[in-house]
Amino acid sequence: MQKLFPDAAAALEGVLRNDMLIASGGFGLCGIPERLLDAIRDSGVTGLTFASNNAGIDNEGIGKLLRTKQVKKMISSYVGENKEFERQFLAGELEVEFCPQGTLAERMRAGGAGIPGFYTKTGVGTQVAEGKEVKRFDTGEGPQDYILEEGIFADLSIVKAWKADETGNVVFRKTARNFNVPAATCGKVCVVEVEEIVPAGSLDPDCIHLPGVFVQRMIVGAPYDKKIEFRTVREAA
Known part of the structure:
Protein backbone atom coordinates (compact mmCIF):
# COMPACT_ATOMS: atom_id res chain seq x y z
CA MET A 1 0.00 0.00 0.00
CA GLN A 2 1.46 3.33 -1.08
CA LYS A 3 1.15 5.72 1.86
CA LEU A 4 3.37 8.61 0.77
CA PHE A 5 1.65 11.48 -1.07
CA PRO A 6 3.31 14.44 -2.80
CA ASP A 7 1.69 17.16 -0.66
CA ALA A 8 -0.99 17.85 1.92
CA ALA A 9 -3.75 18.59 -0.59
CA ALA A 10 -3.15 15.27 -2.35
CA ALA A 11 -3.08 13.38 0.95
CA LEU A 12 -6.46 14.82 1.95
CA GLU A 13 -8.13 14.35 -1.43
CA GLY A 14 -11.32 12.33 -1.15
CA VAL A 15 -11.24 12.49 2.65
CA LEU A 16 -12.45 16.00 3.45
CA ARG A 17 -16.12 16.93 3.62
CA ASN A 18 -18.27 19.49 5.39
CA ASP A 19 -19.40 18.86 8.98
CA MET A 20 -16.75 16.26 9.79
CA LEU A 21 -15.01 15.59 13.11
CA ILE A 22 -11.23 15.98 12.98
CA ALA A 23 -8.82 14.92 15.73
CA SER A 24 -5.72 17.09 15.58
CA GLY A 25 -2.47 16.52 17.46
CA GLY A 26 -0.25 19.13 19.04
CA PHE A 27 0.04 21.22 22.18
CA GLY A 28 0.16 24.96 21.68
CA LEU A 29 2.31 25.29 18.57
CA CYS A 30 4.39 22.22 19.45
CA GLY A 31 3.78 19.25 17.17
CA ILE A 32 0.85 20.74 15.25
CA PRO A 33 0.19 19.45 11.70
CA GLU A 34 0.84 22.79 10.00
CA ARG A 35 0.78 21.70 6.36
CA LEU A 36 -2.38 19.64 6.78
CA LEU A 37 -4.21 22.45 8.58
CA ASP A 38 -3.26 24.84 5.78
CA ALA A 39 -4.59 22.37 3.20
CA ILE A 40 -7.87 22.00 5.11
CA ARG A 41 -8.23 25.78 5.16
CA ASP A 42 -7.50 26.02 1.45
CA SER A 43 -10.02 23.26 0.64
CA GLY A 44 -12.91 25.45 1.79
CA VAL A 45 -14.72 22.76 3.83
CA THR A 46 -16.93 24.19 6.57
CA GLY A 47 -18.89 23.19 9.66
CA LEU A 48 -15.89 21.38 11.11
CA THR A 49 -15.60 20.04 14.64
CA PHE A 50 -12.04 19.79 15.97
CA ALA A 51 -10.97 17.64 18.90
CA SER A 52 -7.68 19.22 19.91
CA ASN A 53 -5.97 20.30 23.11
CA ASN A 54 -6.19 23.91 21.98
CA ALA A 55 -6.87 26.01 18.91
CA GLY A 56 -3.39 27.36 18.28
CA ILE A 57 -3.03 31.13 18.34
CA ASP A 58 -4.72 33.79 16.24
CA ASN A 59 -2.89 33.16 12.98
CA GLU A 60 -1.35 29.75 13.52
CA GLY A 61 -2.68 26.21 13.74
CA ILE A 62 -6.43 25.80 13.99
CA GLY A 63 -6.54 29.55 14.58
CA LYS A 64 -6.25 29.99 10.81
CA LEU A 65 -9.47 28.05 10.29
CA LEU A 66 -11.23 30.04 12.99
CA ARG A 67 -10.37 33.19 11.05
CA THR A 68 -12.03 31.80 7.94
CA LYS A 69 -15.11 30.63 9.90
CA GLN A 70 -14.63 26.99 8.90
CA VAL A 71 -14.85 25.65 12.47
CA LYS A 72 -18.27 25.06 14.03
CA LYS A 73 -17.22 23.41 17.30
CA MET A 74 -14.10 22.86 19.39
CA ILE A 75 -13.58 20.00 21.86
CA SER A 76 -10.65 21.40 23.82
CA SER A 77 -8.98 21.72 27.19
CA TYR A 78 -7.02 24.98 26.86
CA VAL A 79 -8.11 27.94 24.77
CA GLY A 80 -6.63 30.97 26.51
CA GLU A 81 -4.20 32.21 23.86
CA ASN A 82 -6.52 32.78 20.93
CA LYS A 83 -8.34 36.12 20.82
CA GLU A 84 -10.46 35.15 17.81
CA PHE A 85 -11.53 31.98 19.61
CA GLU A 86 -12.56 34.10 22.59
CA ARG A 87 -14.45 36.56 20.41
CA GLN A 88 -16.38 33.86 18.53
CA PHE A 89 -17.21 31.96 21.72
CA LEU A 90 -18.50 35.02 23.58
CA ALA A 91 -20.47 36.10 20.50
CA GLY A 92 -22.16 32.70 20.26
CA GLU A 93 -20.54 31.95 16.90
CA LEU A 94 -18.50 28.97 18.10
CA GLU A 95 -19.66 25.96 20.10
CA VAL A 96 -17.14 24.82 22.71
CA GLU A 97 -17.02 21.59 24.68
CA PHE A 98 -14.49 22.10 27.45
CA CYS A 99 -12.75 18.90 28.47
CA PRO A 100 -10.08 18.34 31.15
CA GLN A 101 -6.73 17.72 29.53
CA GLY A 102 -6.17 14.17 30.75
CA THR A 103 -9.78 13.28 29.99
CA LEU A 104 -9.41 14.57 26.44
CA ALA A 105 -6.31 12.43 25.88
CA GLU A 106 -8.10 9.38 27.30
CA ARG A 107 -11.22 10.03 25.20
CA MET A 108 -9.02 9.95 22.09
CA ARG A 109 -7.17 6.85 23.29
CA ALA A 110 -10.48 5.14 24.06
CA GLY A 111 -11.77 5.88 20.58
CA GLY A 112 -8.62 4.43 19.07
CA ALA A 113 -9.05 1.28 21.16
CA GLY A 114 -12.72 0.91 20.22
CA ILE A 115 -13.91 1.76 23.74
CA PRO A 116 -17.19 3.73 23.62
CA GLY A 151 -14.62 7.98 23.49
CA ILE A 152 -13.84 10.20 20.51
CA PHE A 153 -14.33 8.52 17.14
CA ALA A 154 -13.11 11.00 14.53
CA ASP A 155 -13.66 10.97 10.79
CA LEU A 156 -10.08 12.12 10.25
CA SER A 157 -6.90 12.30 12.31
CA ILE A 158 -4.11 14.74 11.42
CA VAL A 159 -0.78 14.69 13.25
CA LYS A 160 2.81 15.83 12.89
CA ALA A 161 5.85 13.65 13.58
CA TRP A 162 9.62 13.77 13.40
CA LYS A 163 10.21 10.83 11.08
CA ALA A 164 8.50 7.79 9.62
CA ASP A 165 9.57 4.80 7.59
CA GLU A 166 8.04 3.90 4.24
CA THR A 167 5.43 1.63 5.85
CA GLY A 168 4.12 4.36 8.17
CA ASN A 169 5.84 3.52 11.45
CA VAL A 170 6.21 6.88 13.19
CA VAL A 171 8.59 8.47 15.70
CA PHE A 172 7.80 11.73 17.49
CA ARG A 173 10.49 14.00 18.92
CA LYS A 174 10.42 14.72 22.65
CA THR A 175 7.48 16.86 23.82
CA ALA A 176 6.11 17.07 20.28
CA ARG A 177 4.64 13.63 20.95
CA ASN A 178 2.01 15.20 23.29
CA PHE A 179 -1.52 14.58 21.94
CA ASN A 180 -0.34 13.26 18.59
CA VAL A 181 -0.41 9.55 19.46
CA PRO A 182 -3.96 9.36 20.87
CA ALA A 183 -5.22 11.75 18.17
CA ALA A 184 -3.70 9.56 15.45
CA THR A 185 -5.39 6.39 16.64
CA CYS A 186 -8.98 7.63 16.99
CA GLY A 187 -9.69 8.56 13.36
CA LYS A 188 -11.11 6.46 10.54
CA VAL A 189 -8.31 7.85 8.37
CA CYS A 190 -4.98 9.06 9.78
CA VAL A 191 -2.78 11.44 7.79
CA VAL A 192 0.69 12.17 9.17
CA GLU A 193 3.07 14.91 8.13
CA VAL A 194 6.71 14.23 8.95
CA GLU A 195 10.06 15.93 8.67
CA GLU A 196 11.78 12.90 7.18
CA ILE A 197 10.99 9.55 5.54
CA VAL A 198 13.50 6.74 6.12
CA PRO A 199 13.73 3.26 4.56
CA ALA A 200 11.54 0.49 5.94
CA GLY A 201 13.36 -1.45 8.64
CA SER A 202 15.73 1.36 9.58
CA LEU A 203 13.83 2.41 12.72
CA ASP A 204 14.50 0.63 16.01
CA PRO A 205 11.21 -1.18 16.78
CA ASP A 206 11.53 -0.19 20.45
CA CYS A 207 11.60 3.49 19.46
CA ILE A 208 8.43 3.51 17.34
CA HIS A 209 5.67 5.53 19.00
CA LEU A 210 2.90 4.98 16.44
CA PRO A 211 2.78 1.69 14.48
CA GLY A 212 2.13 1.93 10.76
CA VAL A 213 -1.15 0.02 11.09
CA PHE A 214 -2.72 3.27 12.30
CA VAL A 215 -1.39 5.38 9.40
CA GLN A 216 -3.07 5.49 5.99
CA ARG A 217 -1.39 8.51 4.38
CA MET A 218 1.80 10.54 4.85
CA ILE A 219 3.51 13.63 3.50
CA VAL A 220 6.89 15.24 4.04
CA GLY A 221 6.15 18.71 5.38
CA ALA A 222 9.70 19.98 5.95
CA PRO A 223 11.20 22.52 6.05
CA TYR A 224 9.43 24.14 9.00
CA ASP A 225 9.87 27.49 10.70
CA LYS A 226 10.31 27.35 14.46
CA LYS A 227 7.37 29.29 15.88
CA ILE A 228 7.37 30.51 19.48
CA GLU A 229 4.17 31.36 21.33
CA PHE A 230 5.79 33.61 23.94
CA ARG A 231 9.20 35.13 23.52
CA THR A 232 10.65 36.39 26.79
CA VAL A 233 13.91 38.31 26.77
CA ARG A 234 15.74 40.19 29.46
CA GLU A 235 16.35 43.89 29.21
CA ALA A 236 19.61 44.99 27.71
CA ALA A 237 22.29 45.65 30.31
Whole structure:
Protein backbone atom coordinates (compact mmCIF):
# COMPACT_ATOMS: atom_id res chain seq x y z
CA MET A 1 0.00 0.00 0.00
CA GLN A 2 1.46 3.33 -1.08
CA LYS A 3 1.15 5.72 1.86
CA LEU A 4 3.37 8.61 0.77
CA PHE A 5 1.65 11.48 -1.07
CA PRO A 6 3.31 14.44 -2.80
CA ASP A 7 1.69 17.16 -0.66
CA ALA A 8 -0.99 17.85 1.92
CA ALA A 9 -3.75 18.59 -0.59
CA ALA A 10 -3.15 15.27 -2.35
CA ALA A 11 -3.08 13.38 0.95
CA LEU A 12 -6.46 14.82 1.95
CA GLU A 13 -8.13 14.35 -1.43
CA GLY A 14 -11.32 12.33 -1.15
CA VAL A 15 -11.24 12.49 2.65
CA LEU A 16 -12.45 16.00 3.45
CA ARG A 17 -16.12 16.93 3.62
CA ASN A 18 -18.27 19.49 5.39
CA ASP A 19 -19.40 18.86 8.98
CA MET A 20 -16.75 16.26 9.79
CA LEU A 21 -15.01 15.59 13.11
CA ILE A 22 -11.23 15.98 12.98
CA ALA A 23 -8.82 14.92 15.73
CA SER A 24 -5.72 17.09 15.58
CA GLY A 25 -2.47 16.52 17.46
CA GLY A 26 -0.25 19.13 19.04
CA PHE A 27 0.04 21.22 22.18
CA GLY A 28 0.16 24.96 21.68
CA LEU A 29 2.31 25.29 18.57
CA CYS A 30 4.39 22.22 19.45
CA GLY A 31 3.78 19.25 17.17
CA ILE A 32 0.85 20.74 15.25
CA PRO A 33 0.19 19.45 11.70
CA GLU A 34 0.84 22.79 10.00
CA ARG A 35 0.78 21.70 6.36
CA LEU A 36 -2.38 19.64 6.78
CA LEU A 37 -4.21 22.45 8.58
CA ASP A 38 -3.26 24.84 5.78
CA ALA A 39 -4.59 22.37 3.20
CA ILE A 40 -7.87 22.00 5.11
CA ARG A 41 -8.23 25.78 5.16
CA ASP A 42 -7.50 26.02 1.45
CA SER A 43 -10.02 23.26 0.64
CA GLY A 44 -12.91 25.45 1.79
CA VAL A 45 -14.72 22.76 3.83
CA THR A 46 -16.93 24.19 6.57
CA GLY A 47 -18.89 23.19 9.66
CA LEU A 48 -15.89 21.38 11.11
CA THR A 49 -15.60 20.04 14.64
CA PHE A 50 -12.04 19.79 15.97
CA ALA A 51 -10.97 17.64 18.90
CA SER A 52 -7.68 19.22 19.91
CA ASN A 53 -5.97 20.30 23.11
CA ASN A 54 -6.19 23.91 21.98
CA ALA A 55 -6.87 26.01 18.91
CA GLY A 56 -3.39 27.36 18.28
CA ILE A 57 -3.03 31.13 18.34
CA ASP A 58 -4.72 33.79 16.24
CA ASN A 59 -2.89 33.16 12.98
CA GLU A 60 -1.35 29.75 13.52
CA GLY A 61 -2.68 26.21 13.74
CA ILE A 62 -6.43 25.80 13.99
CA GLY A 63 -6.54 29.55 14.58
CA LYS A 64 -6.25 29.99 10.81
CA LEU A 65 -9.47 28.05 10.29
CA LEU A 66 -11.23 30.04 12.99
CA ARG A 67 -10.37 33.19 11.05
CA THR A 68 -12.03 31.80 7.94
CA LYS A 69 -15.11 30.63 9.90
CA GLN A 70 -14.63 26.99 8.90
CA VAL A 71 -14.85 25.65 12.47
CA LYS A 72 -18.27 25.06 14.03
CA LYS A 73 -17.22 23.41 17.30
CA MET A 74 -14.10 22.86 19.39
CA ILE A 75 -13.58 20.00 21.86
CA SER A 76 -10.65 21.40 23.82
CA SER A 77 -8.98 21.72 27.19
CA TYR A 78 -7.02 24.98 26.86
CA VAL A 79 -8.11 27.94 24.77
CA GLY A 80 -6.63 30.97 26.51
CA GLU A 81 -4.20 32.21 23.86
CA ASN A 82 -6.52 32.78 20.93
CA LYS A 83 -8.34 36.12 20.82
CA GLU A 84 -10.46 35.15 17.81
CA PHE A 85 -11.53 31.98 19.61
CA GLU A 86 -12.56 34.10 22.59
CA ARG A 87 -14.45 36.56 20.41
CA GLN A 88 -16.38 33.86 18.53
CA PHE A 89 -17.21 31.96 21.72
CA LEU A 90 -18.50 35.02 23.58
CA ALA A 91 -20.47 36.10 20.50
CA GLY A 92 -22.16 32.70 20.26
CA GLU A 93 -20.54 31.95 16.90
CA LEU A 94 -18.50 28.97 18.10
CA GLU A 95 -19.66 25.96 20.10
CA VAL A 96 -17.14 24.82 22.71
CA GLU A 97 -17.02 21.59 24.68
CA PHE A 98 -14.49 22.10 27.45
CA CYS A 99 -12.75 18.90 28.47
CA PRO A 100 -10.08 18.34 31.15
CA GLN A 101 -6.73 17.72 29.53
CA GLY A 102 -6.17 14.17 30.75
CA THR A 103 -9.78 13.28 29.99
CA LEU A 104 -9.41 14.57 26.44
CA ALA A 105 -6.31 12.43 25.88
CA GLU A 106 -8.10 9.38 27.30
CA ARG A 107 -11.22 10.03 25.20
CA MET A 108 -9.02 9.95 22.09
CA ARG A 109 -7.17 6.85 23.29
CA ALA A 110 -10.48 5.14 24.06
CA GLY A 111 -11.77 5.88 20.58
CA GLY A 112 -8.62 4.43 19.07
CA ALA A 113 -9.05 1.28 21.16
CA GLY A 114 -12.72 0.91 20.22
CA ILE A 115 -13.91 1.76 23.74
CA PRO A 116 -17.19 3.73 23.62
CA GLY A 117 -16.88 5.22 27.11
CA PHE A 118 -15.19 5.16 30.50
CA TYR A 119 -15.75 6.49 34.02
CA THR A 120 -13.54 9.10 35.69
CA LYS A 121 -13.59 11.17 38.88
CA THR A 122 -12.22 14.19 37.03
CA GLY A 123 -14.89 16.87 36.83
CA VAL A 124 -17.31 15.37 39.36
CA GLY A 125 -19.37 18.14 40.94
CA THR A 126 -18.38 20.73 38.31
CA GLN A 127 -19.81 22.00 35.03
CA VAL A 128 -17.85 19.24 33.30
CA ALA A 129 -20.31 16.72 34.76
CA GLU A 130 -23.46 18.49 33.62
CA GLY A 131 -25.67 16.25 31.49
CA LYS A 132 -23.44 13.20 31.97
CA GLU A 133 -24.20 9.92 33.69
CA VAL A 134 -22.90 9.74 37.26
CA LYS A 135 -22.25 6.35 38.82
CA ARG A 136 -20.87 5.34 42.21
CA PHE A 137 -17.97 2.88 42.48
CA ASP A 138 -15.91 1.61 45.40
CA THR A 139 -12.28 1.21 44.31
CA GLY A 140 -11.03 0.45 47.82
CA GLU A 141 -11.36 3.93 49.30
CA GLY A 142 -15.10 3.89 49.87
CA PRO A 143 -17.92 4.65 47.41
CA GLN A 144 -17.22 7.66 45.18
CA ASP A 145 -18.94 9.28 42.23
CA TYR A 146 -17.59 8.92 38.71
CA ILE A 147 -18.83 10.50 35.48
CA LEU A 148 -19.16 8.74 32.14
CA GLU A 149 -17.03 10.19 29.35
CA GLU A 150 -17.45 9.08 25.75
CA GLY A 151 -14.62 7.98 23.49
CA ILE A 152 -13.84 10.20 20.51
CA PHE A 153 -14.33 8.52 17.14
CA ALA A 154 -13.11 11.00 14.53
CA ASP A 155 -13.66 10.97 10.79
CA LEU A 156 -10.08 12.12 10.25
CA SER A 157 -6.90 12.30 12.31
CA ILE A 158 -4.11 14.74 11.42
CA VAL A 159 -0.78 14.69 13.25
CA LYS A 160 2.81 15.83 12.89
CA ALA A 161 5.85 13.65 13.58
CA TRP A 162 9.62 13.77 13.40
CA LYS A 163 10.21 10.83 11.08
CA ALA A 164 8.50 7.79 9.62
CA ASP A 165 9.57 4.80 7.59
CA GLU A 166 8.04 3.90 4.24
CA THR A 167 5.43 1.63 5.85
CA GLY A 168 4.12 4.36 8.17
CA ASN A 169 5.84 3.52 11.45
CA VAL A 170 6.21 6.88 13.19
CA VAL A 171 8.59 8.47 15.70
CA PHE A 172 7.80 11.73 17.49
CA ARG A 173 10.49 14.00 18.92
CA LYS A 174 10.42 14.72 22.65
CA THR A 175 7.48 16.86 23.82
CA ALA A 176 6.11 17.07 20.28
CA ARG A 177 4.64 13.63 20.95
CA ASN A 178 2.01 15.20 23.29
CA PHE A 179 -1.52 14.58 21.94
CA ASN A 180 -0.34 13.26 18.59
CA VAL A 181 -0.41 9.55 19.46
CA PRO A 182 -3.96 9.36 20.87
CA ALA A 183 -5.22 11.75 18.17
CA ALA A 184 -3.70 9.56 15.45
CA THR A 185 -5.39 6.39 16.64
CA CYS A 186 -8.98 7.63 16.99
CA GLY A 187 -9.69 8.56 13.36
CA LYS A 188 -11.11 6.46 10.54
CA VAL A 189 -8.31 7.85 8.37
CA CYS A 190 -4.98 9.06 9.78
CA VAL A 191 -2.78 11.44 7.79
CA VAL A 192 0.69 12.17 9.17
CA GLU A 193 3.07 14.91 8.13
CA VAL A 194 6.71 14.23 8.95
CA GLU A 195 10.06 15.93 8.67
CA GLU A 196 11.78 12.90 7.18
CA ILE A 197 10.99 9.55 5.54
CA VAL A 198 13.50 6.74 6.12
CA PRO A 199 13.73 3.26 4.56
CA ALA A 200 11.54 0.49 5.94
CA GLY A 201 13.36 -1.45 8.64
CA SER A 202 15.73 1.36 9.58
CA LEU A 203 13.83 2.41 12.72
CA ASP A 204 14.50 0.63 16.01
CA PRO A 205 11.21 -1.18 16.78
CA ASP A 206 11.53 -0.19 20.45
CA CYS A 207 11.60 3.49 19.46
CA ILE A 208 8.43 3.51 17.34
CA HIS A 209 5.67 5.53 19.00
CA LEU A 210 2.90 4.98 16.44
CA PRO A 211 2.78 1.69 14.48
CA GLY A 212 2.13 1.93 10.76
CA VAL A 213 -1.15 0.02 11.09
CA PHE A 214 -2.72 3.27 12.30
CA VAL A 215 -1.39 5.38 9.40
CA GLN A 216 -3.07 5.49 5.99
CA ARG A 217 -1.39 8.51 4.38
CA MET A 218 1.80 10.54 4.85
CA ILE A 219 3.51 13.63 3.50
CA VAL A 220 6.89 15.24 4.04
CA GLY A 221 6.15 18.71 5.38
CA ALA A 222 9.70 19.98 5.95
CA PRO A 223 11.20 22.52 6.05
CA TYR A 224 9.43 24.14 9.00
CA ASP A 225 9.87 27.49 10.70
CA LYS A 226 10.31 27.35 14.46
CA LYS A 227 7.37 29.29 15.88
CA ILE A 228 7.37 30.51 19.48
CA GLU A 229 4.17 31.36 21.33
CA PHE A 230 5.79 33.61 23.94
CA ARG A 231 9.20 35.13 23.52
CA THR A 232 10.65 36.39 26.79
CA VAL A 233 13.91 38.31 26.77
CA ARG A 234 15.74 40.19 29.46
CA GLU A 235 16.35 43.89 29.21
CA ALA A 236 19.61 44.99 27.71
CA ALA A 237 22.29 45.65 30.31
